Amino acid sequence: MRARARLAALGLLFLLPAAALEPPRTLPCTIESSGGRLMVSVDLLDAFPADLQKQVSNGLMNVITVQVGLISERDGEVTALYARELDVLYDVWEETYGVTVKDASSPSGRRLVFDSFPALHAFLTRPRGVDLGPVESLREGGWVVQTRVELNPVSRELLDRTRELLAHPATAGRGGGPSRSVLGAMASYLLRGSDPAGEVHVFRSGPFSSAAVAPR
Amino acid sequence: MSAPPPAPRRSTGRPRLRPSRFELEIAGALVLAAVVPLLASMWLARTLTRENLEVALNPRVVEQLESTPGLYRDLFQARKGLYVEQARGILRGLPSDRARLTEFLASAVERTPRLRRAAVLDEGGAVLAEAEASQPNPEGEWRPAPARVEIPEAASRHLPAGAVLECTFAVEARFFVELSEARELGEVYQSAEALRSDIQRSYLRAFAALLVAWALGAGLAGGILARRTTRRVSELVRAVGQLAKGDLTVQVEAGRARDEIAGLTRAFNSMVREVREGRDRIVYLEKISGWQEVARRLAHEIKNPLTPIQLAFQQLEARYGGLGPGGRDPGFERLLSDAGEIVREEIGTLQRLVEEFSSFAKLPEVRPEPAELGEYVEEFLRTSPQLTEGADVEVQQGSGPCPVAIDRALMRRALSNLVRNAIEAARPGRARVYLGVARARERAVLTVADEGPGIPPDLRDRIFDPYFTTRQEGTGLGLAIVKKIVLQHGGEIAAGARPGGGASFAIALPIAVPLDPPLAGS
Numbered sequence: 001m002r003a004r005a006r007l008a009a010l011g012l013l014f015l016l017p018a019a020a021l022e023p024p025r026t027l028p029c030t031i032e033s034s035g036g037r038l039m040v041s042v043d044l045l046d047a048f049p050a051d052l053q054k055q056v057s058n059g060l061m062n063v064i065t066v067q068v069g070l071i072s073e074r075d076g077e078v079t080a081l082y083a084r085e086l087d088v089l090y091d092v093w094e095e096t097y098g099v100t101v102k103d104a105s106s107p108s109g110r111r112l113v114f115d116s117f118p119a120l121h122a123f124l125t126r127p128r129g130v131d132l133g134p135v136e137s138l139r140e141g142g143w144v145v146q147t148r149v150e151l152n153p154v155s156r157e158l159l160d161r162t163r164e165l166l167a168h169p170a171t172a173g174r175g176g177g178p179s180r181s182v183l184g185a186m187a188s189y190l191l192r193g194s195d196p197a198g199e200v201h202v203f204r205s206g207p208f209s210s211a212a213v214a215p216r
Numbered sequence: 217m218s219a220p221p222p223a224p225r226r227s228t229g230r231p232r233l234r235p236s237r238f239e240l241e242i243a244g245a246l247v248l249a250a251v252v253p254l255l256a257s258m259w260l261a262r263t264l265t266r267e268n269l270e271v272a273l274n275p276r277v278v279e280q281l282e283s284t285p286g287l288y289r290d291l292f293q294a295r296k297g298l299y300v301e302q303a304r305g306i307l308r309g310l311p312s313d314r315a316r317l318t319e320f321l322a323s324a325v326e327r328t329p330r331l332r333r334a335a336v337l338d339e340g341g342a343v344l345a346e347a348e349a350s351q352p353n354p355e356g357e358w359r360p361a362p363a364r365v366e367i368p369e370a371a372s373r374h375l376p377a378g379a380v381l382e383c384t385f386a387v388e389a390r391f392f393v394e395l396s397e398a399r400e401l402g403e404v405y406q407s408a409e410a411l412r413s414d415i416q417r418s419y420l421r422a423f424a425a426l427l428v429a430w431a432l433g434a435g436l437a438g439g440i441l442a443r444r445t446t447r448r449v450s451e452l453v454r455a456v457g458q459l460a461k462g463d464l465t466v467q468v469e470a471g472r473a474r475d476e477i478a479g480l481t482r483a484f485n486s487m488v489r490e491v492r493e494g495r496d497r498i499v500y501l502e503k504i505s506g507w508q509e510v511a512r513r514l515a516h517e518i519k520n521p522l523t524p525i526q527l528a529f530q531q532l533e534a535r536y537g538g539l540g541p542g543g544r545d546p547g548f549e550r551l552l553s554d555a556g557e558i559v560r561e562e563i564g565t566l567q568r569l570v571e572e573f574s575s576f577a578k579l580p581e582v583r584p585e586p587a588e589l590g591e592y593v594e595e596f597l598r599t600s601p602q603l604t605e606g607a608d609v610e611v612q613q614g615s616g617p618c619p620v621a622i623d624r625a626l627m628r629r630a631l632s633n634l635v636r637n638a639i640e641a642a643r644p645g646r647a648r649v650y651l652g653v654a655r656a657r658e659r660a661v662l663t664v665a666d667e668g669p670g671i672p673p674d675l676r677d678r679i680f681d682p683y684f685t686t687r688q689e690g691t692g693l694g695l696a697i698v699k700k701i702v703l704q705h706g707g708e709i710a711a712g713a714r715p716g717g718g719a720s721f722a723i724a725l726p727i728a729v730p731l732d733p734p735l736a737g738s
Binding site for chain 2: 057058060061090092093095152158161162165166183186187188191
């Protein structure tokens with residue numbers, strides 16, 4: 001019961017921002033069943049800019065969040081939702097791309113290293129085998145897969161570091177310095193959240209039924 | 217005997233929860249005065265915040281910060297390229313004699329800057345020969361930067377195919393620390409840039425909160441200050457209302473302030489006090505007039521039969537004295553003699569009483585003439601030897617003149633009564649009397665004090681009533697006469713206690729305004 005409520009809340013968050021943004025684009029995807037699980041592979045190439053290599057090779061942390069949801073076409077209810085956060089950092093000494101993947105299976109993150117940009121690009125743009133729950137959850141009627149990709153949202157950690165910068169401007173975010181701005185401290189306290197600051201892209205697949213799900 | 221006058225009643229200045237209209241008007245004006253600059257300040261804060269953020273988050277600055285890790289990347293690539301070139305240079309001198317390989321590598325490590333280790337490895341990574349720097353890195357902490365080059369024609373150098381030369385150079389560790397800091401700073405600025413509008417809103421809210429808190433504080437302080445003034449005005453209004461209802465005892469606490477409200481309060485208190493004193497004076501004089509009439513009639517009724525009684529008794533004594541020795545009865549003669557003494561003594565007492573009643577009933581009108589009070593007291597003592605012989609009199613003169621307008625004879629009578637009372641109070645001992653003359657504001661104060669038993673506080677208001685006395689032989693008219701004389705002079709008299717014991721009477725007389733001196737020749 002609690003899991004359903006949590007899913008509904010996440011689903012609402014998943015759907016609400018999309019409603020305020022551009023209309024969903026078509027999502028190329030492959031839907032299969034494997035071991036009784038509904039596995040989805042999507043193509044997110046259109047979500048990333050053409051100069052992605054330049055962007056992710058700048059030596060700063062790039063955050064990409066991907067949410068894939070299974071939505072009932074009849075009532076719009078989110079039945080399953082998969083979300084993951086990718087922290088991409090290019091190591092300018094080793095000249096490799098380090099990616100920390102955080103999702104339900106590894107909340108604290110698992111680290112992957114890519115020696116080349118093409119390998120990273122393939123990993124980012126073509127997520128494979130996204131688990132959307134048991135195939136039996138596909139009841140009668142049509143279903144769609146919706147994907148929401150956000151590039152460089154302001155993470156909680158970055159928000160905290162920005163608040164620290166406002167509170168201690170003289171130490172420029174190093175923290176713990178003696179200088180403290182009264183107005184900055186108040187502004188930092190009041191800076192609680194943010195509007196979606198990064199690029200948000202929403203994709204939606206064409207409708208399909210349970211009969212269309214082919215076994216892998 | 218009259219009831220004691222009511223004590224002046226202070227109008228309480230306790231703060232009320234309900235604000236007066238005056239307070240509301242002042243508070244409203246303060247709020248209005250605060251809100252207008254507040255709005256202007258908010259506009260200014262918005263503009264300042266936006267402009268400051270434009271400076272702090274200048275796109276060029278953010279761009280430069282973001283590109284800093286790229287600069288390190290270029291630096292590292294250049295270093296790596298340099299190290300590879302240096303490794304190739306070492307490779308070129310690699311001896312073909314394998315036995316000299318280690319010696320050569322040691323020499324290369326010694327002469328090549330930042331080279332910490334040189335090794336020849338086979339294809340599997342096994343070390344065939346190596347040399348390491350023995351001295352610590354001169355540039356402090358370092359991180360290894362290996363540069364690996366394949367050894368061409370390895371067989372000719374008696375080395376296995378696929379052998380490589382690996383040179384490990386030292387890269388300053390500080391580069392990586394700086395890179396980490398630059399990356400963190402770049403990310404924070406990138407985040408701040410993304411949150412620009414949120415940050416601006418936060419600053420604006422913080423500024424608004426500070427301003428509102430400041431305005432509330434100022435309003436509160438202003439309200440408290442205004443309340444101090446408006447409360448006193450309200451108290452004055454209430455006191456005036458009580459005065460209008462005939463309450464002459466009302467007084468308002470003026471406090472220690474020196475502003476106009478305090479001045480108005482003091483003037484109000486003074487006015488009410490003068491009105492009350494004037495009324496009391498009139499009431500007392502009317503009462504005294506009534507008692508004077510009673511005294512006059514009593515004196516008349518008592519005085520008339522005294523002479524016939526005295527004559528009748530004298531005839532009785534003369535008739536009995538004319539009898540011969542045979543006709544006298546010794547017992548009756550003794551009785552007649554005792555009765556004669558009693559009759560004469562009582563008639564004398566009654567005659568003195570009649571004189572006092574007559575004196576009280578016939579108090580003349582005051583005819584004031586200018587006098588210096590201190591000099592007058594000295595003169596009084598010089599011309600009253602019967603008083604100074606019966607007591608030790610000490611005179612204390614204050615600084616400054618005390619010009620007054622007095623009827624010398626009446627004031628002498630009043631002063632005599634007080635000094636006589638002081639002497640009587642000290643009996644059977646010798647009295648010590650203190651006469652003081654001082655000036656207090658617009659009054660000349662004459663004090664008569666003694667070291668007697670004093671006057672109980674509950675009797676101080678009654679001792680000036682006619683026929684009230686605590687002495688068996690007193691008539692109760694002395695202090696009444698004194699008070700009437702003082703009141704007729706426009707003054708006041710009050711009884712109190714002398715510090716150190718005894719009674720004290722203070723007569724306050726108005727200071728006489730000196731007449732302009734006559735012009736020369738006029």
